[in-house]
Amino acid sequence: MSTATSAPGTAPRLVHVAWDDPDAAVLRAAQQAELRERYGEDDIGHAMGADTVVVMVLLRDGDHTLACGALRDATADLGAGVAEIKRMYVRPSARGRGLSRTILAELERIAAERGFTRLVLETGILQPEAIGLYLSAGFLPVDNYAEYAGVVDSRCFGKDVTPAPVVRGVPGPAPVVTLVAADDPDAVALRRALLAEVAADDPADALAGADAAALDAAARATDLGATFVARVDGRAVGCVGVRRADAPWPREWAEVRRLYVAPDARRTGVASHLLRAAEDAARADGATHLLVDARVRLAPAVALVTRAGYRPVRPAGDSAAHPTTLWFARAL
Numbered sequence: 001m002s003t004a005t006s007a008p009g010t011a012p013r014l015v016h017v018a019w020d021d022p023d024a025a026v027l028r029a030a031q032q033a034e035l036r037e038r039y040g041e042d043d044i045g046h047a048m049g050a051d052t053v054v055v056m057v058l059l060r061d062g063d064h065t066l067a068c069g070a071l072r073d074a075t076a077d078l079g080a081g082v083a084e085i086k087r088m089y090v091r092p093s094a095r096g097r098g099l100s101r102t103i104l105a106e107l108e109r110i111a112a113e114r115g116f117t118r119l120v121l122e123t124g125i126l127q128p129e130a131i132g133l134y135l136s137a138g139f140l141p142v143d144n145y146a147e148y149a150g151v152v153d154s155r156c157f158g159k160d161v162t163p164a165p166v167v168r169g170v171p172g173p174a175p176v177v178t179l180v181a182a183d184d185p186d187a188v189a190l191r192r193a194l195l196a197e198v199a200a201d202d203p204a205d206a207l208a209g210a211d212a213a214a215l216d217a218a219a220r221a222t223d224l225g226a227t228f229v230a231r232v233d234g235r236a237v238g239c240v241g242v243r244r245a246d247a248p249w250p251r252e253w254a255e256v257r258r259l260y261v262a263p264d265a266r267r268t269g270v271a272s273h274l275l276r277a278a279e280d281a282a283r284a285d286g287a288t289h290l291l292v293d294a295r296v297r298l299a300p301a302v303a304l305v306t307r308a309g310y311r312p313v314r315p316a317g318d319s320a321a322h323p324t325t326l327w328f329a330r331a332l
Helices: 022-039 099-113 128-136 185-201 212-220 270-284 299-307
Strands: 013-017 053-061 064-073 082-090 118-124 140-142 154-160 176-180 226-232 235-244 253-261 289-295 325-331
Touching: 013 099, 022 053, 022 064, 022 082, 022 118, 053 099, 064 099, 082 099, 099 118, 099 128, 118 128, 128 154, 128 299, 140 299, 176 270, 185 226, 185 235, 185 253, 226 270, 235 270, 253 270, 270 289, 270 299, 289 299, 299 325
Parallel strands: 082 118, 253 289
Antiparallel strands: 013 053, 053 064, 064 082, 118 154, 140 154, 176 226, 226 235, 235 253, 289 325
8 A cells, every 4th residue: 555645636746655566666677777778787786675675655646657766774784774765766758857856855854754864875977967966965975885886887875864064164365376387396296195195095096096207297298288276375285287178078178187175275265266267267268168077085076066066977988997986067
């Protein structure tokens, strides 16, 4: 038996159903078929049953079932208080109406009601619309968990059911951002600091294995196009490069390279100033879009670009070399 959670006549309406509900099974099968078309295989976490499902939620419009989502009790494998959002799917003909956001909000409500303290979920890099939904709903990138660990086209996200207070930085004095040569000593030192930080924090990323001298040589060969350094009280605290994006990205696009802020200068607005300098340079060069990548462990970087109007996009080229990266772009 299903239970509706909204007043009769509301369309579409939220309905709670059993895991084996026929309409739910049809939508789950459609979701797996779409994943096979995009990725060549089912979701590796597809083998789940009713024993761990807290709730299966559908959205119905009259006799038509439009969307679904499920909440799985993940305490046995992911720890006390953790639930996993699964089987988020909207029929293609019903997309663009905010239905996935409605399903997600209902699953979050139920998680809080049932006493869960943290939500996690997984999606893929070929689903930028899903990544955008989760980021806008307050989920943040986390390391891939359980069966998704090491899966290069998976990205995982998490969110506390009762979020901790947001710790915001205190804006410091506005940095002075200047255009410099690619081999400017401060720019070189900051790029090398970036490499060292990536190597220590994220050894799976291709940048972690990059040779600092080779990167410097590439920069001198105009690899970075334009290079900017941010200084506060005369001290270099951040850098960024911007250049035309490599194929197979569109030739009219530019990309941000090596955006880095020294740890003690973060959350003070330096990164925003550097990003704006990169945007201005790309726009002046005739680029129509600017591309930014961000590693999943740098949640503040992800928050920075989403606040600045960037939206997730599918990767181009060899995404396997960057298994912990998300890609964003915006029109200039």
